[in-house]
Amino acid sequence: MRDEPCDGRIVIVGASLAGLRAAEQLRKEGFSGSLTLIGDEPQPPYDRPPLSKQVLLGMVSAGQTGLPQRGDLDAQWRLGVRAVGVDPIEKRVLLADGAEVPFDRLLIATGTRARPWPNPAEAALDGVFTLRTSDEARRLAERLDAGPRRVLVIGAGFTGSEIASACRERGLAVTVAERGPAPLVGALGGTLGALAAKLQRAHGVDLRCGVTVTALEGNGRLTGAQFSDGTRIDADVAVVALGAVRNTEWLAESGLAAGPRGVTCDAGCRAFNMYGIVTDDVFAAGDVARFPHPLFEYQLLSLEHWGNAVAQAEVAAHNMVNPGPRRIPHLSVPAFWSSQFGLNIKSVGVPTFSDQVVIAQGSLKDARLVAVYGYRGRVTAAVSVNQAKSLEYYERLIETAAPFPPAPGAADRIESPAPVPSDVPDPKMLSHGPTVALTGHLPDRRLTVVHPAH
């Protein structure tokens, strides 16, 4: 096998963006063996970002976000069947229909699913939705078309905020319930969270922060919701946007380092086993993977980002068909975007890996700015609001660990050159997960060494 990395059997579990891009890259790198893609959804790979934007706005139907493919994959597709296990000794993937698929090398790209509403009886009420898959988007869009009287969005992370934005654009009444102090605060911290809160209210969202939904009410059909502050609302649609759950349960018996935080792998996408020993034939990529990043002190990162799925899949594929010395690391700077309430929000680096933030260009007042995040005196992230062209510059500052706060650029005036605390909340306090999970220590917390008494 080692002598013939371009031959043999490669199985990819997860037929979404990461799985597709890995398959394309394998062929591009000359892999001529058998290639199988296994996916639990019946559809071929589709793009998810449009689901909470174009699809909810009614521009495009949910079935129309299929991803284009580069070249002929010559792959076997096993769609609509779930992988339920891996036999690491016999090297077989076990499928829910009883079939077994043998492999020489395996790529795990099973991604995440929407975190469900914790009360199953309430979650089963007609009118309660999550939004992660094409099918979920189709059902939610149909319900929005029917003109509900009020939509409740539970959780104001990126997905929840995009849903609220689409509903307002359609003229629907929207209540957003967020456990944290502001929308987007888990991903972007306090300064931009406060801006997001102001924008949502300016667009007519009934935004309620610092509250949780204690009950969804209804008898078969959703009729309303109760909040932890004792208030209640009438609503006929509720969208649960409480972050994502990593699809790792199927790996429980595999002996791999797989758990609720993802599948741990090295920078070359090789999965670790449960003893922390790196495997040489099992790889991981995309939302399900958790890997050390040197720019963020080698803390393990889980990134739910479109660009990460693409980049990590390409690195994994390269490393699956190349011998050790030719293998490459996945070290790209994390990046993502969101579009909501008429604004284009883009991020590079890891904003939650910060202790301070400064508005380096533009102003909060104009909702056109670049916020730069620092950790212990170096730049670790930047977020632009309607100012995307500036981000590339800050990406270089992050890559080179440039000093924070950054020197004033030649751009426009600075509203407030003084850094303020980034107010990155403890993820435990949020009802939704941030899109980047740092699974080591929280960078804005100081460690205290406790000396035991003699």
Next chain:
Amino acid sequence: MNVVVDLNRCQGYAQCAFLAPEVFMLHGEESLLYHPVVPDGQLERVRRAAAACPVQAILVGEEAGAGAR
């Protein structure tokens, strides 16, 4: 044919929105929205838009796994 735009790369130059306005459109000042399925008769325009994109963020191709349905 299908299209996908890498919106990390996209910097809102809007060349695509000028060249193929039925497929690419700006939403607000700099957010790009697009129709992932290229309508009949728009393919040539979309190909031109992909070629003209200053940051090469547009990928056009056959729908992935279409034969697997």
